[in-house]
Structure formats: structure tokens, C-alpha cells
Amino acid sequence: AQSVTQPDIHITVSEGASLELRCNYSYGATPYLFWYVQSPGQGLQLLLKYFSGDTLVQGIKGFEAEFKRSQSSFNLRKPSVHWSDAAEYFCAVGNTGGFKTIFGAGTRLFVKA
Amino acid sequence: GAGVSQSPSNKVTEKGKDVELRCDPISGHTALYWYRQSLGQGLEFLIYFQGNSAPDKSGLPSDRFSAERTGGSVSTLTIQRTQQEDSAVYLCASSTDTGELFFGEGSRLTVL
Numbered sequence: 001a002q003s004v005t006q007p008d009i010h011i012t013v014s015e016g017a018s019l020e021l022r023c024n025y026s027y028g029a030t031p032y033l034f035w036y037v038q039s040p041g042q043g044l045q046l047l048l049k050y051f052s053g054d055t056l057v058q059g060i061k062g063f064e065a066e067f068k069r070s071q072s073s074f075n076l077r078k079p080s081v082h083w084s085d086a087a088e089y090f091c092a093v094g095n096t097g098g099f100k101t102i103f104g105a106g107t108r109l110f111v112k113a
Numbered sequence: 114g115a116g117v118s119q120s121p122s123n124k125v126t127e128k129g130k131d132v133e134l135r136c137d138p139i140s141g142h143t144a145l146y147w148y149r150q151s152l153g154q155g156l157e158f159l160i161y162f163q164g165n166s167a168p169d170k171s172g173l174p175s176d177r178f179s180a181e182r183t184g185g186s187v188s189t190l191t192i193q194r195t196q197q198e199d200s201a202v203y204l205c206a207s208s209t210d211t212g213e214l215f216f217g218e219g220s221r222l223t224v225l
Binding site (some may be wrong): 032034036043044046049051090092094095100101102103104105106 | 146148154155156158161169204206208211212213214216217218219
């Protein structure tokens with residue numbers, strides 16, 4: 001069965017601290033992996049994506065993620081969190097040509113001063 | 114506009130009424146999705162259209178929910194005999210062969 005697990009419902013980090021959001025997936029085909037961010041009252045925006053090649057991908061706003069096939073993981077990281085990063089983060093897995101994209105339950109990030 | 118457009122942005126209805134939610138995808142996008150996001154919840158997959166293939170309806174929660182996509186473009190999500198538990202934000206997204214989804218702003222449905 002296809003699934004995406006984000007084990008942390010919410011995380012609180014101090015501004016300037018590093019961040020890692022976890023994502024594990026189960027998918028019946030070669031996965032395309034995504035992280036989306038949803039800021040309060042805003043729509044969903046793509047942060048980064050992995051299709052193939054280098055397993056460490058860079059995204060917008062200073063985010064990066066690493067694909068680890070052996071662990072079926074695609075964790076999101078940022079070296080130094082800013083207060084504006086407070087938002088809900090969704091991991092997603094999909095493909096093209098008939099394979100639907102499914103999302104994890106999301107991790108809400110709180111940033112404290 | 115160039116993005117995914119959804120209407121109405123807000124809909125308040127009475128229990129038992131039917132509602133229709135509309136999605137205009139980005140021109141040329143072959144895939145179209147509907148998701149539901151309840152308060153504080155993740156994105157629940159509802160239905161997926163890919164080109165001329167039969168849609169993947171595996172996420173529709175009951176037979177009160179249906180969707181169609183006309184001419185490979187505009188899509189309408191219909192909820193019949195609405196219930197209070199149907200209250201949520203309904204998100205539409207479209208994509209090309211890259212698999213990246215482009216989301217609309219959503220239609221917020223409130224069932225009284």
C-alpha cells in the first residue's frame with residue numbers, strides 16, 4: 001500500500017537552531033518525492049523535489065532534503081531556522097503517468113524567539 | 114490567470130443540500146487532483162484525473178461524492194446531501210509530467 005508517514009505532528013525549535021523534519025514512505029513504483037509548505041492562511045508551495053540523481057536536493061528558502069532509499073526516507077533540513085519558517089510542512093510521494101501523489105499528515109513547525 | 118483557479122472560495126450550505134465546487138487547472142496540465150483538508154488535518158486524497166484515462170476514485174469517502182473533468186480541463190466536484198462532517202477546505206491541484214503539483218487557493222465548505 002502507498003503511504004507517507006510524518007511521525008512528528010508538531011515540532012518547536014528556537015530561531016537560529018537547526019531543523020530536521022522526518023518523512024518515510026511506502027510506494028509501489030519509483031518515487032518522486034516532494035516537500036510542500038503551507039503558511040497560515042496561504043496555499044501550498046513546493047519547497048523542493050527529488051526525481052533522480054543526486055540524493056541531496058536543494059530547495060527554496062534555504063531548505064534541503066536527502067533521499068535515502070535504504071531507509072525509505074526523505075527528511076527535510078534547514079541549518080538555521082527563521083521565525084518566518086513557522087508553517088505546516090507536508091511530505092509527498094508520487095510519480096507521473098497514472099501514479100497518484102499522496103501526502104503525509106503534515107508537521108507543524110513552531111519557532112520560538 | 115496563470116494559476117489554478119477554484120470557485121467558490123467560500124460556501125456555506127445547509128445539511129442535506131448539494132454543492133458543486135469548480136476547478137480550472139493550469140492550461141496544458143494533464144493531471145488534476147482533488148484533496149480535502151479538514152481543520153488541523155493533512156491532505157486527504159479524493160480523486161485523480163490523468164489525461165484520458167479512467168479517474169482514480171479510490172479516495173472518495175462515500176457515494177455522495179463525485180467528480181468529473183470535461184474536455185480534459187475544468188473539473189467539478191459534487192457533494193450530494195451534504196453532512197456536517199463534509200465541512201473542510203477542498204483543494205484542487207494540477208500537474209504536468211514533472212509530477213509537481215500546483216495548488217489552487219481552495220474552496221472552504223461549511224455545512225450548517
